Amino acid sequence: MSMAIYDVIVVGLGAMGSAAADHLARRGLSVLGLDQFHPPHDQGSSYGKTRMIREAYFEHPAYVPIVQRAYELWDDLEAFYEQQLFIQTGALMIGPPQGVLVQGSEASAKQNGLPYEKLSASAVKERYPGLRPADDMMAIFESRAGLLFLEDCIRAHLKRAAQHKADLHIHESLVSWQIENGIVQITSTKDYYKAKKLLFTAGAWLGQLLPDINLPLEVERQIQLWFEPRHPEKFQPTCFPGYMIEDNHSPPYLYGFPMVDEGKIKTALHHGGQLNQDATSVDRDIHPEDVEAVRQRLEKYLPDANGELVESVVCMYTNTPDEHFLLDFHPNHPEVLIASPCSGHGFKFSSVIGEIVADLLTDQTPKFNLDLFKLNRF
Ligand SMILES: Cc1cc2nc3c(=O)[nH]c(=O)nc-3n(C[C@H](O)[C@H](O)[C@H](O)COP(=O)(O)OP(=O)(O)OC[C@H]3O[C@@H](n4cnc5c(N)ncnc54)[C@H](O)[C@@H]3O)c2cc1C
Structure with missing residues (x-):
């Protein structure tokens, strides 16, 4: 003892x-x-190599000062570890002008005095040729966002x-x-x-x-997929940001990262997975329909990323009701x-x-x- x-x-x-x-x-x-x-x-x-960090927090403005401190602490940890933990790539929150992503990100940015840009769909396409938002979508771009090597x-x-x-x-x-x-x-x-x-x-x-x-927790199965882009030059971290795209599908959000893994790009749906009582009952296999659900959105919004599937991982969210x-x-x-x-x-x-x-x-x-x-x- x-x-x-x-x-x-x-x-x-x-x-x-x-x-x-x-x-x-x-x-x-x-x-x-x-x-x-x-x-x-x-x-x-x-698990899954990367996680997005962003400051104009669409989920609620109260998170902004908290994530600002997180940035400082990641810098401090990186200095200790002497290895890159964070890459600043910027991030685009894309969707209908009245949608959760655009409205929520802009509200957080305004309330906290954060710099941001509001872009039309055509401006997004011109600046980031890998992205194809629908004509009636808008985007909020924040330059400080990026990814963490989790x-x-x-x-x-x-x-x-x-x-x-x-x-x-x-x-x-x-x-x-x-x-x-x-x-x-x-x-x-x-x-x-x-x-x-x-x-x-x-x-x-x-x-x-x-x-x-x-x-009142639910454990939600979530899939992360990596594809070999048809045009890798469009998705390099030097010229392509993190992104989330909201539309009227269920679940409404597709998100992803620039190519930081050798030759592959990671993308996933946010929510929409099977709900479980706990971690032990989560289905750990990837099924064709998991891949198809992501491919349909990729083909629509990032067609040049929709290449061969090269890696896949099952992960879990632990959700509260709100x-x-x-x-x-x-x-x-x-x-x-x-x-x-x-x-x-x-x-x-x-x-x-x-x-x-x-x-x-x-x-x-x-x-x-x-x-x-x-x-x-x-
Ligand atoms: C696919 C996916 C994408 C995501 N994307 C993002 C993103 O882009 N940005 C972002 O900010 N967040 C993102 N998240 C959320 C984020 O990754 C999670 O909120 C976070 O990693 C959860 O960390 P945790 O410490 O709560 O859980 P975990 O990291 O899972 O840690 C829990 C630990 O507890 C241990 N444990 C459990 N029971 C016991 C026990 N009885 N005894 C001992 N040990 C035990 C487990 O083994 C485990 O190691 C994403 C999550 C997923 C699944």
Whole structure:
């Protein structure tokens, strides 16, 4: 039996948990991090090489100051890791003038004084010959957006956490937990541990670990596909941005990245996947209809990208009912913090979520208004 009483046990060392372990350990706290796999791995929500980061946040203007801090923290992590974690490519939010992407991005940009351009469909086609938006679409372009190399971001957070003496136990799962006299006691597949605080960053597995509060979460199967473009010169990161395109299909959003992988371009639908109670029941195979659904949109909006399919991956979103994050203390246990379900748009924030979590677990007031993420909204 282990005798140490850790300051914090972190359950799950994916995007959020690796960042949290890093921030906590760098504040001098004793940290135990557990993961059932070896992060970064292909079984959770943090796999597939790239994640988009953007500032004119169509989902809600409240995210803007938070993502601005995330940018600073990614820069800082990149300097530590001495390897590129971020590429600035700009991003286009394309869709009907009254649609969610155009309206939401413009509102966020205006409210937060961010520079942006509003482009007609013909201006988009002229500037980015790889894109073919419909004539009645508009686009919001923000130059600061780009992509993060997600597996390297996780490796970097874990490396820095370990350098600051976090105990990181891979291939070790949390089995059960309880609080006795204000002390957290957990049993893992390998040992028994105690701590003052417990942080759940278990992503798509979270619901299973907190059955007592019956969180209203859904785990959504999501496919990422890589194609060999017919005209690769049109999709290079030096001349092609990240993009999202909204139309009246279901689901309404196609998104993708410039070619940062040797000879292939990644694209995917945002939402529209099968819903599951938890991670264990997600179908991990790719089916022809998964590919066809993406190809139809590619042929319409990026025909020169619609080449041979060369790679595919199944991933998962952990969705809340309103698609805002869940970042709050357990309603019955002030020692337990929950920080994970990000409804498919959380990666870019993971650096700052690490910092926020460290504030919350050390009784400091986070710099941001977190009301949007409270548990009692459900
Ligand atoms: C296809 C796809 C595209 C996306 N695109 C974007 C994007 O462009 N931009 C963006 O910002 N976000 C994006 N997201 C969302 C983002 O990737 C996720 O919000 C984020 O990666 C989730 O991180 P997490 O730490 O919550 O989960 P994970 O990284 O999955 O980590 C959870 C960890 O908990 C561990 N775990 C679970 N149960 C236990 C247990 N009992 N014991 C020990 N360990 C346990 C798991 O093994 C796992 O490693 C996308 C997501 C997907 C799936």
